[in-house]
Amino acid sequence: MSSVKAPLRAKSVSSQAKLPKTELEKATIRFAGDSGDGMQLTGTRFSATSVMAGNDVITFPDYPAEIRAPAGTLAGVSSFDLSISSNEIYATADYLSVLVTMNPAALKLNLQDLEKGGILIVNSDNFAENDLRKAEYTANPLESGELNDYRVVQIPITKLTLRAVEETGLSHRDGVRCKNFFSLGVVQWLFVRSLDQTRDWIEDKFKNKPEIAKANVLALQAGYNYAITTELFQARYNVPPAVLPSGEYRQITGNQAFSLGCVAASLRSGLSLLYSSYPITPASDILHELAQYKNFGVKTIQAEDEIAAMSSTIGSAFGGVLAVTGTSGPGLDLKSEAIGYAVMAELPVVVLNVQRGGPSTGLPTKAEQTDLLAALYGRHGEAPVPVLAPATPGDCFYMVLEAFRLALKYMTPVIVLSDGGLANASEPWKIPDVDQLPELTPNFHTDPENFSPSTRNPETLGRLWAIPGTPGLEHRLGGLEKDAVTGEINYEPENHEKMVLLRDEKIRRIAKDSPQLELIGPEKNKLLVVTWGSVFGPAFSVISDLQTEGYPVSMLHLRQLYPFQEKLGEVLLNFEKVMVPEMNLGQLSRLLRAEYLVDAISFSKLQGRPFLISEIRNRVLELIK
Amino acid sequence: MNIQVKPVRTVELSKADFVSKQTPRWCPGCGDYSILANVQKVMPELNIPRENIVFVSGIGCSSRFPYYMNTYGLHTIHGRAPAFATGLKVACPDLSVWIVTGDGDGLSIGGNQLLHMLRRNLDVNVLLFNNRIYGLTKGQYSPTSEQGKVTKSTPFGSPDIPLNPMLFALSAGATFIARTYDTDSKGMQNIFKEAAKHKGTSFVEIYQNCNIFNDGTFSAVYERSEREDRILRLNHGKILVFGKDQNKGIRLRGLKPVIVDLDKDFNEKELLIHDQFCEDSTLANLLSGFDYPDFPVPMGIIRQVESPTYGEKIEEQVKSQIEKKGVGNLEKLLRGNHAWTN
Numbered sequence: 007m008s009s010v011k012a013p014l015r016a017k018s019v020s021s022q023a024k025l026p027k028t029e030l031e032k033a034t035i036r037f038a039g040d041s042g043d044g045m046q047l048t049g050t051r052f053s054a055t056s057v058m059a060g061n062d063v064i065t066f067p068d069y070p071a072e073i074r075a076p077a078g079t080l081a082g083v084s085s086f087d088l089s090i091s092s093n094e095i096y097a098t099a100d101y102l103s104v105l106v107t108m109n110p111a112a113l114k115l116n117l118q119d120l121e122k123g124g125i126l127i128v129n130s131d132n133f134a135e136n137d138l139r140k141a142e143y144t145a146n147p148l149e150s151g152e153l154n155d156y157r158v159v160q161i162p163i164t165k166l167t168l169r170a171v172e173e174t175g176l177s178h179r180d181g182v183r184c185k186n187f188f189s190l191g192v193v194q195w196l197f198v199r200s201l202d203q204t205r206d207w208i209e210d211k212f213k214n215k216p217e218i219a220k221a222n223v224l225a226l227q228a229g230y231n232y233a234i235t236t237e238l239f240q241a242r243y244n245v246p247p248a249v250l251p252s253g254e255y256r257q258i259t260g261n262q263a264f265s266l267g268c269v270a271a272s273l274r275s276g277l278s279l280l281y282s283s284y285p286i287t288p289a290s291d292i293l294h295e296l297a298q299y300k301n302f303g304v305k306t307i308q309a310e311d312e313i314a315a316m317s318s319t320i321g322s323a324f325g326g327v328l329a330v331t332g333t334s335g336p337g338l339d340l341k342s343e344a345i346g347y348a349v350m351a352e353l354p355v356v357v358l359n360v361q362r363g364g365p366s367t368g369l370p371t372k373a374e375q376t377d378l379l380a381a382l383y384g385r386h387g388e389a390p391v392p393v394l395a396p397a398t399p400g401d402c403f404y405m406v407l408e409a410f411r412l413a414l415k416y417m418t419p420v421i422v423l424s425d426g427g428l429a430n431a432s433e434p435w436k437i438p439d440v441d442q443l444p445e446l447t448p449n450f451h452t453d454p455e456n457f458s459p460s461t462r463n464p465e466t467l468g469r470l471w472a473i474p475g476t477p478g479l480e481h482r483l484g485g486l487e488k489d490a491v492t493g494e495i496n497y498e499p500e501n502h503e504k505m506v507l508l509r510d511e512k513i514r515r516i517a518k519d520s521p522q523l524e525l526i527g528p529e530k531n532k533l534l535v536v537t538w539g540s541v542f543g544p545a546f547s548v549i550s551d552l553q554t555e556g557y558p559v560s561m562l563h564l565r566q567l568y569p570f571q572e573k574l575g576e577v578l579l580n581f582e583k584v585m586v587p588e589m590n591l592g593q594l595s596r597l598l599r600a601e602y603l604v605d606a607i608s609f610s611k612l613q614g615r616p617f618l619i620s621e622i623r624n625r626v627l628e629l630i631k
Numbered sequence: 632m633n634i635q636v637k638p639v640r641t642v643e644l645s646k647a648d649f650v651s652k653q654t655p656r657w658c659p660g661c662g663d664y665s666i667l668a669n670v671q672k673v674m675p676e677l678n679i680p681r682e683n684i685v686f687v688s689g690i691g692c693s694s695r696f697p698y699y700m701n702t703y704g705l706h707t708i709h710g711r712a713p714a715f716a717t718g719l720k721v722a723c724p725d726l727s728v729w730i731v732t733g734d735g736d737g738l739s740i741g742g743n744q745l746l747h748m749l750r751r752n753l754d755v756n757v758l759l760f761n762n763r764i765y766g767l768t769k770g771q772y773s774p775t776s777e778q779g780k781v782t783k784s785t786p787f788g789s790p791d792i793p794l795n796p797m798l799f800a801l802s803a804g805a806t807f808i809a810r811t812y813d814t815d816s817k818g819m820q821n822i823f824k825e826a827a828k829h830k831g832t833s834f835v836e837i838y839q840n841c842n843i844f845n846d847g848t849f850s851a852v853y854e855r856s857e858r859e860d861r862i863l864r865l866n867h868g869k870i871l872v873f874g875k876d877q878n879k880g881i882r883l884r885g886l887k888p889v890i891v892d893l894d895k896d897f898n899e900k901e902l903l904i905h906d907q908f909c910e911d912s913t914l915a916n917l918l919s920g921f922d923y924p925d926f927p928v929p930m931g932i933i934r935q936v937e938s939p940t941y942g943e944k945i946e947e948q949v950k951s952q953i954e955k956k957g958v959g960n961l962e963k964l965l966r967g968n969h970a971w972t973n
Contacts, residue, residue: 054969057969057971058969058971060971060973249973250973251973252972252973253972253973254966254970254971254972254973255970255971255972255973256965256966256967256969256970256971257967257969258967266964266965269959269961269964270961270965273961278722280718280721280722282717282718299959299964300948300949300952300953301949301952301953301955301956301957301958301959302958302959302961302964303949303953303959304949305721305722305945305949307717307718307721309714309717309747310714310743310744310746310747311743313711313714313744314711314713314714314717314743314744314747315714317707317708317711317714317715317718317744318714318715318717318718318719318721319718320707320715320718321687321705321707321714321715321716321717321718321719321720321722322718322719322721322722323718324685324705324715324718324719325718325719325722325723325726326722326723327722327723329718329722343708344708344711347707347708351705437965437966437970438965440961440962440965473723474682474683474684474685474703474719474723474726475682475683475723475725475726476682477680477681477682478682479682480681480682480701480702480703480704481703481704482651482653482697482698482700482703482704482705482706483704483705483706484697484698484704484705484706484707485690485706485707485708486706494652494653494698495653495698
C-alpha cells in the first residue's frame with residue numbers, strides 16, 4: 007500500500023486568499039450518512055459543480071438494499087464517493103482526502119477509507135448516547151482519541167441548519183432535511199467552488215415548492231459562510247481544470263448511457279424501439295429513463311415478470327422492431343429459457359444485464375462480475391450467444407449500438423454485461439457526433455421467391471428477417487428443431503447436428519467482424535493484464551502508472567467476451583505471464599485457459615466493490631518481480 | 632419509423648388458403664382437428680389479409696396449432712404465448728393476433744402471463760382448448776381436472792381443486808368471455824367471428840376431447856342425447872331456458888340461481904334474461920359459475936364489454952408526447968441539459 011500517491015499531497019501553494027489555497031492534482035471526497043440524509047444528492051451536486059469547473063470526475067455511489075433501514079443504524083448508511091482531478095482519471099482513489107459523516111454509523115463504516123491526516127467533517131449534533139448505541143459504539147469516538155490521526159472538523163450541522171432556515175417557517179422536520187445542503191456548502195467552500203450552479207439547480211428542482219427551495223439555498227449559504235468565518239480549516243484546496251480532449255461534454259451514468267444508446271440505435275436503424283422489462287435493482291433506471299422518451303417513438307412495457315419481459319421482447323422482434331430488455335442476475339436466470347428460444351428462432355434481441363452480487367438475491371445494490379459464465383453457458387442445449395461488456399459508464403452507449411449491430415446482422419440475441427458500479431457511477435462523457443454513429447441496417451426480406459424461414463445470408467449465416475405484414479412470406483417459427491432447408495419441423499438426427507453446428511458457426515463468424523484488439527503497451531512483455539468490464543478503470547490507472555515508471559507490463563481490455571476476437575490467442579502467447587483481475591472467482595481466466603491453453607493467473611475480489619488501485623498494483627508487482 | 636403494416640384490403644380467400652404444408656400430427660380422433668378446421672373456415676370471412684394474421688402458442692398439444700395455419704406463426708415456450716403476443720401486438724398494433732393455448736399451458740405454467748394479458752385488455756383472441764388433462768406429457772391431471780381424478784401422477788386421485796377458466800378470466804377483468812365445444816361447428820364459428828370483431832382480449836374456452844388420455848371427459852355435458860338438458864345456450868336479450876323441450880329456466884331466489892320447471896305454473900317474466908353487454912359483471916359471474924351436474928353449462932358469449940385496450944393506451948402516449956414535445960431530436964437528447972465545452 008505504501009506506493010499509493012497521497013491524494014492531498016500539495017503541488018504548489020498560492021496565497022491569494024487569507025487562507026493558503028493548496029493546489030491539488032486530485033482529491034477524493036465521500037459524503038456518508040443515513041439513507042434519508044440525502045447523501046446521494048449531495049454527492050451528485052458536488053460532482054456536477056466540479057464537472058462545470060472543468061475537472062475530470064468519477065463518482066461511485068454506494069447505498070444499502072433497504073430503502074430506509076432504521077435511522078442511525080449501520081445497516082442504513084448510504085454514501086457517495088467522487089474523485090475530482092486535473093488529469094484524466096479512470097478510478098476513484100483508494101483513500102479519501104475528505105470524509106463527511108452525518109452520524110456515528112457513517113463514521114464507523116467509513117473511517118478506515120480515510121487517509122491518515124485526511125479531513126473528517128462530522129455532524130456533532132448526532133453523537134448523543136442513543137446515536138452511539140445505534141452505531142454500536144461503546145465510547146464516543148469524538149472523545150476517545152481514536153480520531154487522532156485525522157484532521158477532525160466538528161460542526162453542529164443540524165442546529166446550524168435549523169437556525170439558518172428559521173426565517174422560512176418550515177417545520178422542524180423539513181428544516182432538518184436541509185442539512186445535506188449545509189454540509190455541501192462547507193465542502194464547496196473547502197474546494198473553492200462557487201455556489202451559483204447549486205443554487206440554480208435547487209431553484210429549478212423545487213420551483214413548485216418555493217419555501218423548500220429557499221430553505222435549501224439558505225442552508226447551503228450558511229454552510230459556506232460558516233466555513234469562512236469559523237476558521238475550522240487550515241487551508242482551502244483547488245483542483246485546477248483537467249485538460250480533456252476538446253469537445254462538448256456531459257455527465258453520464260452507465261444506465262443513462264444504455265438508455266441513450268437504445269434511442270440512438272432506434273434512430274440509426276429507422277426502427278422503433280420497444281423496451282420491455284421487470285423492475286430490478288440496479289437496472290430499473292433504464293426503464294425509468296426510456297419511459298420518458300415516448301416522443302422518440304419509444305414504447306416501454308413494465309412486464310409482469312422477468313419471463314414475460316424477455317418473451318414480449320422476442321415477440322416484438324418477430325414484429326420487426328428494435329427489441330431490448332434489461333435485467334440483473336436473478337432476472338437473467340429467469341430469462342434463460344426465452345433467450346434460448348431466441349437462439350433457436352434466430353430473432354434479434356438485446357439483453358442488458360446489470361450484474362450485482364450473487365448468487366440468489368445476494369447484494370442487490372453492489373457490483374460484481376459473476377454472470378459471465380451464466381451469460382455464455384446458462385442455457386440448456388447448445389445455445390451460443392454473443393456477449394459484450396462496456397468498460398466505463400460512457401462506453402455503455404457504444405456497447406448498446408454494437409449489440410444491436412450484431413443482433414440485426416446475425417439474427418441473434420446479444421447479452422451486454424454491465425455492473426452495479428458502471429450503472430450508477432458517472433463520468434464526463436464526450437458527446438458523440440450523431441452522424442458519426444454507426445448506421446444500423448435491418449435486412450427485411452420481402453421477396454417471396456424461394457423463401458423459407460431457413461433462408462440465410464451466406465456470408466453471415468444470418469437468417470432472413472421476414473416480418474408479419476409482408477405478403478407471401480407467411481411462415482412459422484418455433485422452438486422445435488427446424489429443417490435446414492425448408493424451415494419446417496425436422497427431428498432427423500443429421501439435420502439436428504447440422505443445425506447445431508450452423509448456429510454455432512454463425513456466432514463464431516462474429517469474431518472476424520469485431521473491432522481489432524487494442525493492446526496497451528508493448529506486444530511482447532513480461533506480464534499482460536487482461537481485464538473486462540468495470541475493472542478497466544482501476545486496472546488502467548495502475549498499468550499506465552507502472553508503464554510510466556518503466557515496468558514490463560502491458561494491458562488488454564476485452565469488450566467482447568463471446569466470441570473472443572480474432573488473434574487473441576496469438577497475443578496472449580507473447581507474454582511470460584497473464585494475469586486476470588476480476589470481480590468473480592476467475593471466470594474469464596477459466597475461459598482463456600480453456601480456449602487458449604494459457605496459464606492465466608486469476609486475481610479475484612468479491613466484496614461488492616471495485617478493486618483498489620493498490621490491490622492491483624501490488625499483485626502486478628509481485629508477478630513481475 | 633414504425634413498420635407499416637399494409638392497410639387492410641379486400642381479399643378473396645378460401646379455407647384452403649389457410650391450410651399450411653405441415654401435416655397435423657395430433658392423434659387420430661383428437662378434438663383439435665375439428666377446431667382447426669373451423670378456425671380455417673372462419674378466417675376467409677374475417678376479410679383480413681393472410682399476412683396480417685399471426686397465430687401464437689406455447690407448449691402442449693394445442694400449441695402445435697400455428698404450424699398448421701398458413702399465416703404468420705410463433706410456437707413459443709411453455710405458458711408464455713400471452714407475453715410474446717403482448718410484445719408483438721404493442722410493436723405492430725394492426726396485426727390480428729390469435730393465441731392458442733390449453734388448460735395446462737394457459738392456466739398452470741402460464742397462469743401469470745394469461746392473467747396479466749387479460750387485465751391489460753390486450754387486443755388479441757385467445758382460444759383455450761380445455762381437455763382437463765396433460766396430453767403431450769401422456770396423461771397427468773391438469774388445473775381443470777376434477778378433484779379425485781386418477782391419472783398417472785395421481786394414482787390415488789388428484790387432491791387439487793379445479794380452476795374454472797371463465798371465472799379466472801372474469802376476475803382478471805376480461806372484456807370478452809365465451810365458451811363452446813369441439814363438436815359444435817356452428818357455435819365455434821359464430822364465437823370465433825365475434826371474438827375477432829371484439830376490441831380487447833377475447834377469451835374463448837373450448838371443451839375439447841382428448842380421446843387418448845381423457846376420452847369422454849365432457850361427454851356428460853355435450854353427448855348428443857343429453858346435451859340439450861345439460862347445456863344452456865346463451866342468446867343476448869333472450870330468457871335463460873334450456874332442455875330438449877325448452878321447458879326449464881333459470882331464475883333468482885334471493886342471490887341464488889335456481890332451475891325452474893316451465894311446464895308447471897310459472898311466470899316467464901321472473902326468468903333471467905341474458906345480457907352479454909352488461910357492464911356490471913354480476914350476471915357473467917353467475918353464469919360462469921354454472922357447472923354440470925348442478926346447472927346446465929353455459930355455451931355462447933357470456934360477457935362482451937367495451938374498454939380501452941393496452942395497445943391503444945400506449946399509442947396514445949406516443950402520439951400525445953410527440954404533440955407536446957415534437958418528434959425527438961437525438962442530438963439534443965445526447966447533449967442533455969448540462970453540457971459544457973472543453
